[in-house]
Amino acid sequence: MRLYMKKSFYAFICVIFSIMLYSCDLELQTNEDYRGSALDIYQHMTCWEYMEKHADQFSSMMKAVEMCGMKEYYTQLDTPYTYLLLNEAAISDKVKEVEQNPSLLMSLQNILKFHIIKGEYHAYGTLDYNIKYVETLLGGEAEMSLSLQYGEAHAANRDDVDRLLVMKGCGSSEVVTALESNLIMDNGPAHVLDKICVYQK
Secondary structure, eight states, X not given: OHHHHHHHHHXXXXXXXXXXXXXXXXXXXXXXXXXXXXXXXXXXXXXXXXXXXXXXXXXXXXXXXXXXXXXXXXXXXXXXEEEEEEOHHHHHHHHHHHHHOGGGHHHXXXXXXXXXXXXXXXXXXXXXXXXXXXXXXXXXXXXXXXXXXXXXXXOSSGGGSOOEEESTTSTTOOOEEOSEEEEEETTEEEEEESSOOOOOX
């Protein structure tokens, strides 16, 4: 009797399994050849639109830009610039200081001007491992220099391409390494920093 019940149970399971198998309308998966493609390095937006899209990183930067009346630099399409974008860790305290003491507004504006470089500089052909001195909107004696950090040169994946080193070879200035590099916007490349670049002789 026990043997009969055991056989009946297994038969029942087989019938249920068969019904489930044949009731499925989905086709079996097939092996497809992998079709690799290079990442699109272009963001297809202006620098300002990029900051808006990543407001969790750049809300203080956007506030600083608007406080200083400099939004047009980040939205314009006529002049190619290289943008050094300052994330929350870099600039939020400076913005709070200016909100509490408006007389510091000019120093905040100078910081923003120093982080906009005339011309386009990125790892896709315009920068290498040699130090390149560049002109910022601030001008004057303050120097800015750029170079690439040794790494995965000419990688297909944008995340593996060399990161930017800023302020290398500029007096006693601290060298700042970009968190993200080579973000190609409609109005020029951008690099994300978590520290403000300050020139010191």
